[in-house]
Amino acid sequence: MRQESISATNDPLLYPWEPPSGSLLVHKIESSTSFKTSPLNPVKERRFGFANVRYNDDVWSFDSLAKLKHQPWAEFRHLVVAVGSNAAPSVMCNKFYQRNWNGSVFFPIVKARVTNMAIGYFASVAPRGYIAATPLRQRGAETIVWASWLTTDQLLALNSTEPGYSCREVSAKEFPLDIFSIAEDGNEVVAERPETFYVYDADQGYILDADTREPKILTTQSEIFAYFRELSKRSEYAKFAELFAREDREVQEGFTSPEAIAHFEQLLIEHDLRALPNLAADGAVVHASDGYTTYAKIPSLAPPEWEGSGRTPWLRVTSTRDELDRSRETKVVAHPSLRQEIGTHASVLTTYPSFRNNGELETRPGVIASVEYRDDLPEGTLEADQTVRESLGMGLGEYVQLAPAHVASNTVADAVCPTRYVTARVYTADHSNMETEIALVDALTLRLLGMKDGGRLVIEGSPHPDGQIPEVRVRAVAMSEEVQRRHGALTKSKTGLYANPTSHLGATSDLAPILLDKSLRNRLNLSATQLGVVRLRASRKSALADELRELILVLLIAFIGVLSVFSNPYLAGIVTVLVLLGAFGLTLVRVRGNIGAESRHSRQT
Numbered sequence: 001m002r003q004e005s006i007s008a009t010n011d012p013l014l015y016p017w018e019p020p021s022g023s024l025l026v027h028k029i030e031s032s033t034s035f036k037t038s039p040l041n042p043v044k045e046r047r048f049g050f051a052n053v054r055y056n057d058d059v060w061s062f063d064s065l066a067k068l069k070h071q072p073w074a075e076f077r078h079l080v081v082a083v084g085s086n087a088a089p090s091v092m093c094n095k096f097y098q099r100n101w102n103g104s105v106f107f108p109i110v111k112a113r114v115t116n117m118a119i120g121y122f123a124s125v126a127p128r129g130y131i132a133a134t135p136l137r138q139r140g141a142e143t144i145v146w147a148s149w150l151t152t153d154q155l156l157a158l159n160s161t162e163p164g165y166s167c168r169e170v171s172a173k174e175f176p177l178d179i180f181s182i183a184e185d186g187n188e189v190v191a192e193r194p195e196t197f198y199v200y201d202a203d204q205g206y207i208l209d210a211d212t213r214e215p216k217i218l219t220t221q222s223e224i225f226a227y228f229r230e231l232s233k234r235s236e237y238a239k240f241a242e243l244f245a246r247e248d249r250e251v252q253e254g255f256t257s258p259e260a261i262a263h264f265e266q267l268l269i270e271h272d273l274r275a276l277p278n279l280a281a282d283g284a285v286v287h288a289s290d291g292y293t294t295y296a297k298i299p300s301l302a303p304p305e306w307e308g309s310g311r312t313p314w315l316r317v318t319s320t321r322d323e324l325d326r327s328r329e330t331k332v333v334a335h336p337s338l339r340q341e342i343g344t345h346a347s348v349l350t351t352y353p354s355f356r357n358n359g360e361l362e363t364r365p366g367v368i369a370s371v372e373y374r375d376d377l378p379e380g381t382l383e384a385d386q387t388v389r390e391s392l393g394m395g396l397g398e399y400v401q402l403a404p405a406h407v408a409s410n411t412v413a414d415a416v417c418p419t420r421y422v423t424a425r426v427y428t429a430d431h432s433n434m435e436t437e438i439a440l441v442d443a444l445t446l447r448l449l450g451m452k453d454g455g456r457l458v459i460e461g462s463p464h465p466d467g468q469i470p471e472v473r474v475r476a477v478a479m480s481e482e483v484q485r486r487h488g489a490l491t492k493s494k495t496g497l498y499a500n501p502t503s504h505l506g507a508t509s510d511l512a513p514i515l516l517d518k519s520l521r522n523r524l525n526l527s528a529t530q531l532g533v534v535r536l537r538a539s540r541k542s543a544l545a546d547e548l549r550e551l552i553l554v555l556l557i558a559f560i561g562v563l564s565v566f567s568n569p570y571l572a573g574i575v576t577v578l579v580l581l582g583a584f585g586l587t588l589v590r591v592r593g594n595i596g597a598e599s600r601h602s603r604q605t
Contacts, residue, residue, distance in 0.1 A: 008094055008128065012252050013221050015130040019087035019146055020109055023180070025053050025062070026089045027069070028105040035093045035105050042110065042181040042191035043353055045301060047395040048149060049074035050355050050506045051108070051191075061355055061506030062108065062149075063395070068508075071106045075296035075396050077149040079197045080167075081112065081177065083119045084133030084218070086158070086200070087146035100157035107154060111188075112147045115176040117199075119143055120206035120215040121224055123274040124164060124265050129255035133218045134165075134202035137174075137278045147179060147197070155198075155292060165200040169293060170279055172196060179300075184359075192300040196293060205276040207268065210237065215275065225251050239267055296396045303380075303399055306361060309465075310349045310401020312338055315382035317389065317398055326385065329370040329421050329535075333383035336373040338402065346371045346402040347463040348384065350392050355506030365462035365525070365532045367391040367423070368405050368469065387423050391533040393505030404467040407460070419537040422448050424514040426521060426532045427491060428498060430483050433515060440515040441536070443478045448512075449538045453478045456542030459514075460535040461524025470525050473539060479515070487515065499530045512536075 010017055024037040040062070042051040049063035063073040085091045089109060096105050118138035126132045150158065159167055172195045181191035207216045207224075210231055216224065225248050232240035243264055244251055254260050268274040296319070303314040315334075324331050332348060347366030353359040367388055377383065382400060389395065422445055433440050439457055446453060457476035463469050479487070491500040501507050514534065516524070526532035 008091070010090065012126075012128045012130040013248055015126075015221055016085040016133055016218070017088040017091060020089060022182070023051075023108070023110040024089070025055075025065070025108050026093065026105060035089065037089060040108055040110065042179055043355060044181045044183070044189050044191050044359050045304070045353050046355070047074065047192065047300065047397050048108075048110075048179070048295065049395045051110075052355070058503075059356060060502070064502045064506060064508045066106065069106055071104075072151050074149055075294060077151055077295050078155050078292045079194055079295055079298065080148050080150050080155065080158070081114065081197050081199045082109075082146045082148065083135045083143075083199065086148070092148070092158075095161045096154060096157055099160050100154055107148050107150055110147045110149075111180045112145050113178045113180065114143050114145050115178075116141060117143055117145075117175045117279075118215060119145075119218040121218055122164070122202040123204040123207050123268050124202070125255045125261045127163075127256065127261075129252035130221050131207075131224050132202070134206050134277075135199050135279060136206050136215050136275075138215065145177075147177070149295060152292060162200050164203050166203055166277075167198055168201045168279055169196055169198050175279075193302075194295075194298050194300040196298050198292070199279070201277050201279050203277065204265065205274050205278075208273045208275050210271070210273060213272075221252070222248055237271060239270075243267075299397055301397060301399070304351070306351060308349060308351050308401040309363060310347075310403045311341055312402045313380070314399040314401060315380060317382055317384045317394065317396055317400055319396060320383040320385050324372065324385075327420075328418055330368075330385045330387045330423055331372060331383075332369045332385065332388060332402075333372045333374050333377055334402065335377050335379045335381075336375060337379060338371075339373050341404070342371055342402050343404050344371060345369065345405040345407045347405040347467070348382075348388055348392065348400050348402060350394055350398070350400045352394060352398060355393070356504060364392045364394075365529050366403065366405070367533050368407065368460060368463065368535050371402075387511070390501075390507060390511055391423060391425075393501060393507040393531075403463065403465075405463045405469055406467045407469055408471060419540060420449060422512055422536045424534055424536050425501065425511040426524075426526055426534055427487065427513055427515050429515050429517040430479075430486060432483060433477070434517055435519070436517060437472075437474045437520065439474045439476050439520070440479045440483060441476050442484070442512060445512045445514070445536065446476060446478055449536060451476060451538045456539035458537045458539050459516075459520075459524060460537075462526055462529075462532055462534075464525055470523055472520060472523050474520065476536075483515075487513065501531055504531060 020037070023040045023042070025040045026035055026037050028035055039054045040051055042048055049061060051062040053060045053062055053065050055065055066073040087109060092107070093105050116137060116139050117135050118141040119133050120136045122132040122134045172193060177194055177197055178190045179192045179194065180188045183189045208214065209216050216227070225244060228240050228244040231237045232244055243254065243260060299316065308314065320331060320333055324333070332346060334342065346369055348369055349364065349366045351361055351363040354362040369385070369388055384400070392400070424441070424445065430440055439459065451457065455476055457474055459472050459474065461470040490498045511533065514536065521527055524534060
């Protein structure tokens with residue numbers, strides 16, 4: 001059961017109050033119940049998570065700023081379209097302050113247009129005495145609305161403030177929705193077209209015009225009051241005079257009485273001036289279930305029209321399924337029709353409008369991923385691990401292409417000791433490793449790889465057009481606190497040599513950093529890009545040599561002991577060979593335990 005309406009101080013006669021002058025982000029002022037707004041602009045042909053937000057004299061993506069503020073980002077939110085007062089920031093903030101028990105104020109309000117939907121008057125009266133708005137089906141109508149991406153807590157709170165309304169999920173097949181962006185020339189362009197969205201639909205239906213029997217389209221309270229005041233002068237509608245034959249303020253105050261509201265509803269029914277809700281095909285009143293659709297599950301972009309650099313058609317990215325075995329490598333899941341063309345490993349590539357540079361197309365270097373093929377995956381889609389998406393600076397619902405990637409492999413070595421991979425973001429070298437073949441990584445990366453500080457590291461770069469993957473072997477050294485401090489201070493640039501993922505890509509990257517000299521970046525096919533991505537693994541040969549080196553003294557003592565115990569040289573030789581084989585086997589076990597990858601099957605057994 002829904003709760004009663006909340007308290008408010010805005011003038012009911014001014015309903016639906018003022019929407020914003022343009023798209024914006026509403027956020028709470030720290031340690032206060034007040035709010036402020038920041039300009040927001042979606043990026044054309046990108047998902048909403050990459051919308052530009054001007055905050056503290058800098059430009060952030062919506063997702064990056066949400067993470068900074070410890071708020072759910074776009075893919076976990078629900079798209080809700082406002083047709084009445086929910087477009088006003090002050091109204092929404094007042095509702096959330098009173099009903100959003102578990103969340104703070106942090107939500108966007110974005111200008112949009114919906115087709116085949118008009119905004120009429122609710123066939124009842126709100127408890128504060130105004131006749132509210134409701135959406136209705138009207139073929140050919142084009143209506144300006146305001147879209148918000150709300151958290152589940154915010155949506156549930158909003159539900160509790162909407163007595164008499166149903167939160168209905170509608171399809172863009174019936175009601176196309178265009179999310180607007182402001183282009184560089186100041187004109188409005190369509191950023192994306194979500195396939196579904198939520199809207200609040202009045203359970204009582206909407207008011208009809210007495211003469212045309214068409215919906216009364218929402219304007220102002222004064223106009224609707226004046227309409228019924230004039231209508232009541234006609235003999236067949238004289239009963240309306242009991243409610244409307246007075247000044248607007250008196251009409252509004254009179255409607256704060258439940259009896260007056262019930263009387264108005266009855267008059268509308270008696271005079272056939274009410275139509276039932278018609279957004280649903282059968283006119284039924286439908287409430288959204290508890291399982292609200294998240295934005296991550298709503299397609300909103302068409303495949304790009306520009307040519308990419310991959311071999312496959314454009315593939316829409318979705319998240320990967322939980323049961324994948326990721327013990328060794330980052331994964332993507334593709335349709336089997338691509339198996340012959342792509343093979344076991346792929347370079348995942350994309351070209352998209354830049355988050356920062358006025359929507360100019362930007363091509364990201366390929367990211368290596370292991371490919372699984374599943375028959376149950378729809379053609380035209382690709383499941384991609386979050387590591388792949390973070391590497392490319394892209395979101396769910398955007399598009400990539402695949403090209404074959406030829407990963408160097410050693411069948412025997414892979415069977416004996418399959419190694420773990422870590423995906424890392426490449427940054428410019430520090431002064432301490434400039435012009436050297438030394439990679440600076442953080443200590444966590446070394447532990448993940450099972451390596452010691454100073455061990456040999458294999459780095460796989462961005463695949464060449466023919467699919468060959470450049471590979472270098474260097475010494476990996478853990479970054480000192482001083483190096484980390486310098487790196488953090490330098491990588492605050494928006495573009496250029498010291499760019500960072502948040503400012504340049506609009507993505508808060510959780511990838512491990514690796515600092516490489518220019519010559520190494522060139523050899524890894526990353527000379528023409530900033531913030532490229534590489535794959536790291538420990539060198540098996542180096543790890544084996546290090547372990548054997550530690551066993552040399554033990555083996556020497558064992559050999560002397562064997563010679564002193566066995567006088568027969570043949571027997572001594574056999575025992576020595578067995579000791580050597582045992583030592584080598586023990587070394588392999590130790591190496592595999594340190595740098596090897598454990599399969600899901602072995603973990604389960």
